[in-house]
Amino acid sequence: MGEEVDAQEFTRADRTRHREKVRRCLDVFARMLSEAAFDTDDPMTGLEVELNLVDDSGDPALRNAEVLAAIADPDFQTELGQFNIEINVPPAKLREGGLTTFEESLRRSLNDAESKSSDVGARMVMIGILPTLAEGHMALGSLSGNPRYRLLSEQILNARGEDITIDISGKERLRTTADSIVPEAACTSTQFHVQTSPDQFADYWNASQAISAIQLAVGANSPYLLGKELWRETRIPLFEQATDTRSEELKAQGVRPRVWFGERWITSVFDLFEENVRYFPALLPITDEEDPLAVLDGGGTPKLAELRLHNGTIYRWNRPVYDINAGVPHLRVENRVLAAGPTVADTIANAAFYFGLVRALAESERPLWSQMSFSAAEENFHVAAQQGIDAQVYWPGVGQVQTTELVLRRLLPMAQQGLEAWGATGAEIDRMLGIIEQRCLTGRNGAEWFARQMHQRTDADRYDALRATLLDYRERMHTNEPVHTW
Template sequence: MGQEISSHSFTDADHQRFRERLLLNLEGLKALLDRPGFGEGTTTLGAELELYLVDPQARPLSLNREVIERSGHPQLALELNRFNLEYNLKPVPAAGQPFSRLEHEMQDAISLISHHLQSEQGCALPIGILPTLRRSDFGMQAMTDESRFYALSQALVEMRGRMFCVHIDGDPPISLRSNDVTLEGANSSLQVHMRVTPGAFANTFNALQLVTPVVLALASNSPFMLRHKLWHETRIPLFRQTIDGRSHEACDHALPSRVDFGSGWVREGAYELFAEMVHLHEPIIPVCAEEDISKLIEQGEVPALAELRMHSGTVWPWNRAVYDPKQGGHLRIELRALPAGPTVADMAANAALAIGLAEGLKDRVNDFIPALPFQVLENNFYLAAERGLNAELMWPGLEPPAPLRKLTVTEIAKELLPLADIGLSRLGVAEDERRHYLGVIARRLDSGMTGAIWQRREYQRLCRKMNESQALTRMTQRYMRYSAANQPVSEWSNRADKDS
């Protein structure tokens, strides 16, 4: 979805040709995956960081295109809503100090954007959902003026055949209706990419699925939406419900949503995930390329598979397979569940934990699969999103995988931390790097403080002195100061001080 298109109106013939091209793309991908040596190479890490643009009153600034025009920076990209921007980080080798490099580039990105908001006294803010949003901040007037976003909204509305309805439990619960997808634009995330060889893909992907609920709970940073205190990671239900294009009939037949945790453990490799995307989801943006895929394959070249990549960008599993024709062609796993914020240090630590655990568990994950039915794992994911660090998950234990038992996220995470260190070591991550970022996670566990918990506590504290609207604003302003100082959330205070 990062590619702009020339039109958002398509004919039945456009859709039919695109479907035919998708099948050719799948054949091409299968041939590539069968090619000896395809996708081999050094493990690299990258990320896409989504950020809010906010003013000193912690209100959104709808200036994403203006910031790009002012900066001219090639790594900035427009997001769905005008108050969000995306920064695409440069891939780095996993060996050495990858997370420090990602942290420093994220800090540079925030400084760059904030510099170009000086005239508005604004800044870029990493946060899952901005607590001060109002209903009037959404609607077609909030959408970035790009054909791809109009096409997305129009296609999902037509598929659905009715308004988008959002209901999320909370204090109080929230119920919303919308004729467009701009409510989805409330979500900001850090999407981490890990290059994986085809032979290691299935085990690495399954290992990442296994630990995603734990990492998500530790990273939770989205407890408010439109002044409602909801899930610890409200992005998860909000994204699913605001971009679900299924009709009533599709729901009745249990057809999958375009946003889900997956349909089961991966059995063989990446191909099955791409095939599911093609066969289970109708195309939204049927823009076709002209490349002769078969000819390129026969000549030993690497096709772009443009239709498959376009289609993949309109299906949003929380962990997603990515095909990239660059560097001789390769596969990546995209981790989509992690929120932006609270600080770049916290985000780098979340990435280190997830990547370390995926690498540390990939050779043993097949021992866990019989002990953990996929439906239980999926339930773990939604429990983690709802309750954050307070969640209790079903977990089989490590030595050896034991019968399922209910454990707190903290108990599971402390059991897993040594495995994350082993995994990072296997990738060649430097010892001081491992110690630093896993130490950030360990202190978060010891303090019991996540971004979501800090926001909830600070809001409750301020509500004793002022009304709810003022408390949300003051809480968000204090969050902005802590975040800008890049002080890990485990060190944040909920005590009154001169800044609050």
């Protein structure tokens, strides 16, 4: 969720000053893109995973502060809801066995954290939406203690001027309201990071947008929310609605949402930051003392704090990231499409598929996005979120096609090519892409497994069935056997 901020109120003067500073940062960023030396020589990849906390019965455990104190590991951080935490896996280079490193590091950290969190009555689950969440958990009291979250909730509700409405039609229909952004906390994701040069950023972002639907279809893992079976990846509509600052009237006027697929292919990373500044008022107008132009003129690397904070409150499914390491700036694409889980093996297989496929497409001689309208990519995205592994999508040169057939026939060989270009080992490639292949052959991902188990428990009370299925899921999660084998 980004850096911590203090609780505070903002005046009109604060907002005016902040807007001017953000625009100054944007001007400096434009100059840096043409003049500065970004770190591009040996790109890193990264991984973050958001987790849910449950008690022994499978109900949400609102204990993230106690859990983090027990774990006492800086790689684990607070998240929006008291039933959430996040782990940041150290970045790695794929040519140095990065996929294996990610898997071993994530398993080791989770096993250690699980043993410590169980001492305070909480256990960890990797799933896109905790299915045992109930209406009572959607109250403001479920927010984490970090003042940033309450401040962000206040600013979104103030901008909206009314309660948040959640209205999702899927297998069943859910309609509810909330007086905070706690419903956003129900969305737990896996985020993949790819470092890239300024020159290549647009290609990597465009490729990430084009394949987001495929990632969703193959990796869907959140079919239930508040007791209702909805979309196979219900996180998508939930996140879009839970952080929407627009009233119905502003939606009718075509005002852009803060959770945003976008509206066009880009030619530069600057396009995205410039859109952020042009279209979206600041939610957290906090102004830093740094003069970014003076820092740049003095030979330093400006933090661009206001631009980065503003970027962190615009929730693109593929987000641009400007960051600094050891005084050197770099750029990353943050791919935020997928749910967490079901297992570490599934998560790293999803990572391998993304890293390989995005590189193959980004470095293709004929860009995929030159053959496909942006609106087609966006439609694919929502169809895949709704239908999951059974989705049919549009693909250039093929037309409408079953996602699993497209992956098996075309995209897995491309992902292999991309991973080889990254320098991944043959054994890593075979194992990880083999998991994706078997998922497509069996038609079983996390969402499908969970829904099928629930359909076998129709005689039980809905929440009793959800608890029983979640406990079964959690037990299988710890085996690290991929979901297609369940």
